[in-house]
Amino acid sequence: MVPSTVKLSKSIGQPLFDVTLYRSTLQYLTLTRLDLAFSINKVCYFMYSPMTDHWLGVKRILCYIKGTLYHGIQLTPAHSPLLNAFTTVDWAYFPDDRKSTSGFCIFLGPNIISWSSKKQPTMARYSTESEYKGVANTASELLWL
Known part of the structure; x- marks a missing residue:
């Protein structure tokens, strides 16, 4: 995952030559993996002009997903309507x-x-x-x- 302390910028790194890999979206994961929402939001901000540092962020997310394949939202019966x-x-x-x-x-x-x-x-x-x-x-x- 992209750490919250890493500050990505439009001007850091080299432009990617093949942006199709970067643009293959990770958005669907935010529907079932709350732990990925912030990191995916962070790298998707640079969808139109990705740099090498942004691609490294995507690769970190993919490595995190590989290690946590069976994580997800657990729903249990609620006895309180609070x-x-x-x-x-x-x-x-x-x-x-x-x-x-x-x-x-x-x-x-x-x-x-x-x-x-x-x-x-x-x-x-x-x-x-x-x-x-x-x-x-x-x-x-x-x-x-």
Whole structure:
């Protein structure tokens, strides 16, 4: 998996000559493998102009998948109808545009029923501002559920 401490950029590395391997999508894995959502989102950001460092990130994800083939979402009977939500924000994460990444996961009892990890549409001037945006997205999802 691509570590959360690695900051990928549009300008780091050499351009790939054959982008078809890179563009063969990993998106379907995010539907069943929550642990891959952040890393796949991170490498898919460079889908249109991938560099060698981005390809190394994809290869790390594939190696992680190979070692964790039988991992997935486990659903168990819920005896409690309580919703629990968790949210996180990484302020000004992307070095190219300084936009923040926010994510959340929502549980019904012990089962995860909704999650998201995406780049915020606008640049936040302060970390508090990006945190409020992340909480607002989570609250919106909770109200919808």
